[in-house]
Amino acid sequence: MKPGHILGKEYSGELVDAGTRSRWRLADQVIAPFTLACGECPCCLAGESTTWVDQVIPGFTTQGAFAEYVSVPRDHNLTPSPVRLSPDLVAGLGCRASTAWHVLTGRTASKPGEWLAVHGPGLLVVLGQATSAASGL
Ligand SMILES: [Zn+2]
Structure with missing residues (x-):
């Protein structure tokens, strides 16, 4: 750059x-x-x-x-x-949240009721944990 x-x-x-x-x-x-x-x-x-x-x-x-x-x-x-969401929060949906969702629903093909371990210190991991919990994983 x-x-x-x-x-x-x-x-x-x-x-x-x-x-x-x-x-x-x-x-x-x-x-x-x-x-x-x-x-x-x-x-x-x-x-x-x-x-x-x-x-x-x-x-x-x-x-x-x-x-x-x-x-x-x-x-x-x-x-x-x-x-319903603030513009600051919504901004993360185009990358962080969609990446976490893609990993959970696409890459891992996880289904409700299955166990899933999400490790790491970053916000992407936090969103992955929140998304998996909301999905019933
Ligand atoms: Zn193209």
Whole structure:
């Protein structure tokens, strides 16, 4: 990264502009994932957008979200934000919480009633523990 690069890969916010073909509207509250998918390559079509070789990761491959405004390409890279949660908490849903959920439901294929050990000191582990408890693991 070069000096002046803006970090930040977890974010949520309110739409202040949208293209004329977008399904989103001004003032919609949204979340974006930490990797922005093209939606057209074999990886994205298979539901494995995080394996796309040219994936866009705000804060790493492009300017990040520690900015006043962030441009998110393509409608499918946005998800409606739960209105009951604060924007600060919602921002973690696009990376930390979704990663914990993916590990529990995809990588481990854990099912309710099974035992699961989640070890480590980070917030991702805490979210993994909370997610597994909420899932009945
Ligand atoms: Zn793709």
